[in-house]
Amino acid sequence: MTEIDRQRRPGPRIEEVARLAGVSKSTVSRVINDEPYVSAKARDAVHTAITHLKYSPNQAARSLAGSKANAIALIVSEQSGRVLGDPFFAGVLRGVHAELTGRQIQLLLMLSQPEDHDDLVGYLASGHVDGALLVSLHGDDPLPRRLQEIGLPVVAGGRPLGSGSIPFVDSDNFTGGLDAARHLVSLGRTRIATVAGPRDMAAGLDRLSGWRRGLGEARLPADLVAEADFTPESGARAMSDLLDRAPDVDAVFVAADIIALGVLQVLHARGKRVPEDVAVVGFDDSLLASTATPPLTTVRQDVEQLGRTMTWRLLGELAGEDGLPPSLLLPTSLVRRASA
Amino acid sequence: MTEIDRQRRPGPRIEEVARLAGVSKSTVSRVINDEPYVSAKARDAVHTAITHLKYSPNQAARSLAGSKANAIALIVSEQSGRVLGDPFFAGVLRGVHAELTGRQIQLLLMLSQPEDHDDLVGYLASGHVDGALLVSLHGDDPLPRRLQEIGLPVVAGGRPLGSGSIPFVDSDNFTGGLDAARHLVSLGRTRIATVAGPRDMAAGLDRLSGWRRGLGEARLPADLVAEADFTPESGARAMSDLLDRAPDVDAVFVAADIIALGVLQVLHARGKRVPEDVAVVGFDDSLLASTATPPLTTVRQDVEQLGRTMTWRLLGELAGEDGLPPSLLLPTSLVRRASA
DNA sequence: TCGTGCCGTGAACGCGCTCTCACGGGCCTC
């Protein structure tokens, strides 16, 4: 039988800091929270006492007394947690983290499947976090609205589909798709297809719309559309389908680099040279793009910036700032490589 | 001036649950924490009251009163946060999360560069988490030891280099490298090179050792060694180097799929056919392996299982279980595809 | 000189929960 020794956490308490600094707990608290009405002398004394004792305030006590959590949640709403492997997610995560460092705010990572939404909402409702970042929303997921209803500030990464007005930050997917199409047109291609992303995500729809507009400008038919989710396999299937329907296809805009991987495989297998026979433009400018064969021309989106911006927006709201933009669109840019 | 209304979090308190259930706070607490000495009747009453009121206990208060955080940290110790994009990290994260669901334990994600170690240690020292998972340790990083010193249970993902005895979970990299080498030998290859991983990580060293042993068994010289970090670019450089040194190389074991991407590129550029001229075996069996051209024969490691096991080990320690293995090695297996 | 602010400070209460302790009733044992 192991005796689990229940004992107090080590380390000094605010009390000891106060004693060493020769002031009261209140004053120490004021210094820690950077409040006014503390003399320079007291402030210094407290600071030296803190560094001397290596004092670090107890987060739980702060949360309890201050009735705020000093933490935000990053909620990944995905069936299989597949997104986690996505460079997109990694970039967002890095951005969020970058924006959080220095502030005393922790990042709780929560994965949630629709079945678990009730639990999640209940959990978040009782004040465990001060706000939430939502990533990888599908379709008309009610989660963001439910979180808003319980009064939790929320910012989505990627435009949420469906009604309601959830603040979001997204890349300018429409312009990205448009640029891709224009680029292919400028190359003299005339049978331009697209492998679009899933219809239940704005990223899929908006990139498709941009592509449509681009072909429209050039008075080209926008009939060659296939759909894929964010896997190479589905991309392969989509490209096969496209080739069957239009053997003369000479260009394709693919809604994500990872999908383009499958597209390239099929093109290769079917004896089509890239870019000579078929030009390919991807989306994301992930690591995959530069290492693909041939290296992929792609639409770059700055996912890390997306993470930073989401966090900035959320923290702004938490700080009670006003004049915050409800939503933000981040620019994309075309990166030319060998495939188009 | 925005009035930030400081007010109590919404939702019921334990008190109200107690009143509705007709018992005392103590009993409610016992039910919540699944403790014995509660009658079935009381238990039921409390449960219905909880669901009725949608009660969810305040985490901060629990932590404060129970002097435990109900949270663990996942610490990623990396220079640029580059790991985040790694499928390896994603897998681990998924595993950790899977193991955590159901228990009432939150996951704090912390990135830490060596410069920030002091802050990190200070933070963790004051009881914000009950334990820590360490990932992507380089060289003889003092972080795990420092965390042990402050009494924080720690489990590393990947064998930590350097002295000290930190519990860890790792894939059996040695056997993986050995199997890869044996496989290449069994193919009749005789000039077998390796692109090893970084020398400051056990994954790099152990896979290299395994490869060495495999060649030794076959009485083949183990002289063709180049080193790369986990990027395609460094892999390309390493392979170029290898080809310059030994144009007759007919096989190469690459310590990671992502490195193999660069290797394949160079091989292709230099007019070597894979696998006819040069057989390639990767490591990880990540998404990259199956979508590479040609699809990569690779040593599979189950990173999700690694994440789960790390978490299981840590939670076991937190629960005071004894007889826990200090460290664990997870099996690897060779996945045959086209490249070897 | 006395009032009127404002700045700086400390005492003490409370955040919501866990945990210790004490107590009573039922059952078994001698």
Add this chain to the structure above:
DNA sequence: GAGGCCCGTGAGAGCGCGTTCACGGCACGA
């Protein structure tokens, strides 16, 4: 029948901090 033990329960004391409130000192104007 008395003593003991175990189960089930509740009262209440903190956990470590933020925050309110009151108070004293000082500068200023009247």
